[in-house]
Amino acid sequence: MGKMNNGILDNFSGTIGKVVGSNWRGVPYMRSKAKKRTGALSDAQLEQQARFAIAGKFTQSMNDLLTLGFKDQAVKMTGKNYAQSIILRDAITGTYPDFQIDYSKVPISQGKLTKAKSPVATAEANSILKFTWTNDAGRKLAKANDQAVLIAYCPEMNETEYAFGPARDAATGNLDVAEFSGKKVHAWISFMSANGKLIANSVYCGELTIS
Incomplete structure (x- = not known):
């Protein structure tokens, strides 16, 4: 049960009557207490639940990465929830x-940082996912020391591997995905500025089978 010491304008945590008080990232809020469901779900509700389930399963596999990737967009929500939307x-x-x-x-x-130009991902021997791209340092906000972010997601395992790779001017980088050997993955590449303040739009690099 919640408790309010300083009247109706006080912050509180817990349940008072039909109102639930809580706090998210230092922001206090109130919501109505959820009502118990009395009937079966409609077809539309079941369909919506299925959509949320498949999106939530995917985003859960890369929660920390999405927090970084959508740090500028996810206002009063998590990066995971922003991606899910x-x-x-x-x-x-x-x-x-x-x-x-x-x-x-x-x-x-x-993000605002210049995205990867002409990226390609290829599955190499020994479970290495090789990324290549065009070194376009100097174009727009692109800098030679921008750091590549290399990403692989395996639907069968619902797991994500990612690494902060070499600089933009290296034009190539490897991601070790040994745990995905023999399985299909989807690959993306992004860039982050050397000081970590800017990030680029990710670019999808296709589906590959890891050897």
Whole structure:
């Protein structure tokens, strides 16, 4: 049960009557107490639940990465929730109950830094995912020492591997994905400025089978 010591304008945590008080990232808020469901879910509700489930499963696999990737967009929400909202809007395909994610429409990061130019991901021997791109340092906000962010997601395992790779002017970098050997992955690349303040829009690099 919640307790309010200083009247109705006081912050509180817990339940008072039909109101629940809580705190998120230092911001106090109140919401109505959830009502118990009395009937079966409608077809529309079941469909919406399925959409949320598939989007939530994917974003949970890269929670920390999405926090970084959407640090400028996720205002009063988590990066995971921001990404999930984009997936629900743009990237769910198929019909209920056979929904899928179109990974080519899924961003992992968004920002003002110049995105990777002409990136390519290839599956190399010994479970290495090799990324190449064009060194475009000097174009727009691109700098030679921008740091590559190399990303691989395995749907079968619902796990993500990522690493902060070499600088933009290296034009190539490797991601070790040994745990995904023999499985299909989806790959993305992004860039982060050397001081960590700017990040680029991610670029989808396709689906590959890891050897």
